[in-house]
Amino acid sequence: MVKPTRVTNAIRELRTDRGLTQADLAGAVGVTRQTLIAIEQGKYSPSLEMAFQIVRVLDVPFDAAFQYPED
Amino acid sequence: MAREERAAWVGLVVSLIAIAVYAAVVAGRAASTPLLEVDWLGPMLWTIIGGIVVSIVVTIIWGVVAEGGSLRGENAADERDRAITQMGDRVGVAFLVIGGVVGIALCAIDAAPFWIANTLYAGFALSSVVGGIARVVAYRRGLV
Numbered sequence: 001m002v003k004p005t006r007v008t009n010a011i012r013e014l015r016t017d018r019g020l021t022q023a024d025l026a027g028a029v030g031v032t033r034q035t036l037i038a039i040e041q042g043k044y045s046p047s048l049e050m051a052f053q054i055v056r057v058l059d060v061p062f063d064a065a066f067q068y069p070e071d
Numbered sequence: 072m073a074r075e076e077r078a079a080w081v082g083l084v085v086s087l088i089a090i091a092v093y094a095a096v097v098a099g100r101a102a103s104t105p106l107l108e109v110d111w112l113g114p115m116l117w118t119i120i121g122g123i124v125v126s127i128v129v130t131i132i133w134g135v136v137a138e139g140g141s142l143r144g145e146n147a148a149d150e151r152d153r154a155i156t157q158m159g160d161r162v163g164v165a166f167l168v169i170g171g172v173v174g175i176a177l178c179a180i181d182a183a184p185f186w187i188a189n190t191l192y193a194g195f196a197l198s199s200v201v202g203g204i205a206r207v208v209a210y211r212r213g214l215v
Contacts, residue, residue, distance in 0.1 A: 030149065031149040031150070032074075032146055032152070034073040034076065034210075035152075038151060041213070042213070043213025043214070044151050046151075047150055050150060
């Protein structure tokens with residue numbers, strides 16, 4: 001059921017750099033705080049649409065927030 | 072804990088209790104009556120209906136206690152909740168199918184209604200419990 005994902009993210013660092021709380025970012029994206037926590041901890045891979053919403057709120061390029069290994 | 076996670080926990084726990092009550096009632100009656108003559112219909116219907124009602128009531132009460140009963144706001148279901156619910160349904164539906172197929176096979180061999188009904192009930196019960204376990208595990212350990 002739980003399979004590893006190779007997608008990583010820097011949302012926690014980007015969020016704290018901007019002085020946003022988990023509740024702030026979750027509210028801006030329109031998800032529960034638990035979902036944002038799961039994303040930050042790599043326990044949930046957001047949909048492409050939610051990922052775009054997150055980078056838009058954080059105002060960063062997509063690959064600054066989400067990374068995928070080259071190989 | 073988000074609203075949908077609470078509902079998943081309530082559904083799982085209430086399902087387990089309802090199944091245990093049904094099994095205990097039928098087993099108790101079977102102690103003094105031949106198994107195939109046990110009145111299973113009443114306990115089955117009451118535990119199914121009771122389980123649904125209790126799940127709804129407990130979920131509402133927990134919601135009122137946890138967040139004032141608001142149906143919107145920061146705890147409203149989001150895409151992760153929907154993905155976890157769909158995953159739980161996919162896991163559980165296999166047992167519904169197995170129960171249905173075995174139930175048809177029992178009909179084909181003219182098995183007693185007791186066995187047919189309880190096979191179908193077992194399919195529902197397993198579907199509910201296994202799907203519920205899958206949901207709460209996904210909420211706790213992640214869904215990626």
